[in-house]
Amino acid sequence: MNCRELREYLFAFLDSELDAPLSIEVQRHLEQCPECAREAEIERAIRRQLSNVLHEPSEGRRDTEGPDLDAALAEITSDDLRSSRTARQPRRWVPVLATAAVIAFAVIGGVTWNTGRSHHGSNQFVDLLVNDFEHFQEKGRPLQIASSDPTEVSNWLADQTALRVALPELDATHGKLLGARKCKIDGKPAAFAVYDVGGTLASLVVMPGTHPDIDNMEHVERDGLTHWVDRCKGHTVLACKCKGGALVYAAVSRLPEERLVMLINNVDR
Amino acid sequence: MSDSAELFLQYVRPHWRRLHAVAGGYLAQRDDARDLVQETLLRAWRAFAPTDDRTYARGWLFVIMRNIVIDWQRSLARKVRLVAVEFDELTEIAAADPCEPLASLPALDEERFRELLDQRLVAGLDSLEPVFREVLLLSVAGDLNYREIAEALDCPVGTVMSRMARARRALREHLADFARSDLRRKEVRQ
Numbered sequence: 001m002n003c004r005e006l007r008e009y010l011f012a013f014l015d016s017e018l019d020a021p022l023s024i025e026v027q028r029h030l031e032q033c034p035e036c037a038r039e040a041e042i043e044r045a046i047r048r049q050l051s052n053v054l055h056e057p058s059e060g061r062r063d064t065e066g067p068d069l070d071a072a073l074a075e076i077t078s079d080d081l082r083s084s085r086t087a088r089q090p091r092r093w094v095p096v097l098a099t100a101a102v103i104a105f106a107v108i109g110g111v112t113w114n115t116g117r118s119h120h121g122s123n124q125f126v127d128l129l130v131n132d133f134e135h136f137q138e139k140g141r142p143l144q145i146a147s148s149d150p151t152e153v154s155n156w157l158a159d160q161t162a163l164r165v166a167l168p169e170l171d172a173t174h175g176k177l178l179g180a181r182k183c184k185i186d187g188k189p190a191a192f193a194v195y196d197v198g199g200t201l202a203s204l205v206v207m208p209g210t211h212p213d214i215d216n217m218e219h220v221e222r223d224g225l226t227h228w229v230d231r232c233k234g235h236t237v238l239a240c241k242c243k244g245g246a247l248v249y250a251a252v253s254r255l256p257e258e259r260l261v262m263l264i265n266n267v268d269r
Numbered sequence: 270m271s272d273s274a275e276l277f278l279q280y281v282r283p284h285w286r287r288l289h290a291v292a293g294g295y296l297a298q299r300d301d302a303r304d305l306v307q308e309t310l311l312r313a314w315r316a317f318a319p320t321d322d323r324t325y326a327r328g329w330l331f332v333i334m335r336n337i338v339i340d341w342q343r344s345l346a347r348k349v350r351l352v353a354v355e356f357d358e359l360t361e362i363a364a365a366d367p368c369e370p371l372a373s374l375p376a377l378d379e380e381r382f383r384e385l386l387d388q389r390l391v392a393g394l395d396s397l398e399p400v401f402r403e404v405l406l407l408s409v410a411g412d413l414n415y416r417e418i419a420e421a422l423d424c425p426v427g428t429v430m431s432r433m434a435r436a437r438r439a440l441r442e443h444l445a446d447f448a449r450s451d452l453r454r455k456e457v458r459q
Contacts, residue, residue: 043441
């Protein structure tokens with residue numbers, strides 16, 4: 001190998017990207033040629049300093065030390081309804097992700113919806129509820145309280161969220177409460193409870209106030225009670241407003257709509 | 270913590286600091302860089318589904334991060350300092366002769382050479398075209414090899430090799446130019 005050929009391979013050599021025979025040739029040349037050895041040493045020094053500069057957690061733009069990994073992961077896997085963050089807190093989470101999710105849900109949902117009702121792909125409230133419920137099922141996120149006693153779980157949620165939650169008690173033949181976790185929607189404390197209804201899971205989210213997208217769901221009067229209904233990705237979302245509009249209860253499941261009505265009609269309105 | 274979260278943690282932990290270093294290269298604001306890491310983590314977690322026959326490559330997180338940067342560029346969501354150009358938008362300019370001599374630095378003792386790097390390396394890095402700066406960022410801060418960078422950029426390995434060489438040559442030229450003009454300034458003063 002001569003000096004000219006060496007220059008072709010020098011950077012790849014320093015990046016440990018050459019195969020063994022070529023690497024040996026380069027090494028041999030560097031041992032015999034002081035000029036090229038000097039060039040290689042300069043490049044190594046530049047690389048070392050570049051590494052310092054790019055890893056340096058000091059002032060300005062390079063001060064990118066983040067939270068510790070465990071805390072960041074706990075935040076993602078435990079604390080919040082993830083979709084609500086992406087949709088509503090653009091400083092910390094990316095709005096474009098929510099948009100992508102909406103588009104994805106619209107596309108997927110368009111294939112799987114099989115009733116007259118349709119989800120128009122722009123209801124963030126429905127998307128975040130369905131998304132989080134799916135995520136709960138797929139990832140097996142732990143419940144923070146595991147109990148089938150609605151009073152015990154409601155009290156725990158009241159302590160954790162300051163919401164006066166009253167989780168419905170189902171007839172044992174219809175299903176049972178599995179437990180709950182706290183969450184956030186639009187930055188506000190909310191509750192996420194899970195029921196087993198005849199072997200099919202259903203989530204029941206309780207949030208304070210209301211959400212603007214609820215009024216974009218289908219409005220249904222049934223047995224003198226008002227519900228808001230939508231479907232997304234094969235799930236039914238059923239919401240009701242309670243306590244004079246102070247709370248919203250929203251159930252999500254693959255259960256038929258009438259089974260979800262049974263769950264939500266047991267809510268103390 | 271669920272098994273899935275535990276596996277995810279094990280996968281991410283070795284890359285955690287490097288993710289922050291690369292994010293700091295892409296984004297001008299510290300908070301935005303942190304958001305980029307967080308968003309990368311979130312998207313990765315959503316897609317993470319380990320199985321016996323599915324492993325995640327080292328560069329996977331950086332592919333996700335780069336896609337987010339491209340999204341943010343399009344939406345103007347954040348002030349991106351290093352534009353990530355999609356490969357199919359690029360027209361690769363014919364590379365200079367890779368065998369050409371490197372820009373020669375004036376003879377400097379070790380101390381002055383270190384000073385030169387301290388003073389000018391950041392400026393040199395910033396002066397590079399984004400496509401060249403990005404391969405250096407992914408290589409040096411991300412510690413990715415050429416194949417992993419090629420996956421992140423969705424381009425051939427040969428393209429990475431060519432860009433890397435051009436980036437390093439350009440950086441060297443910047444340093445050499447500054448060192449020569451600095452010497453001239455000092456000579457005039459004397």
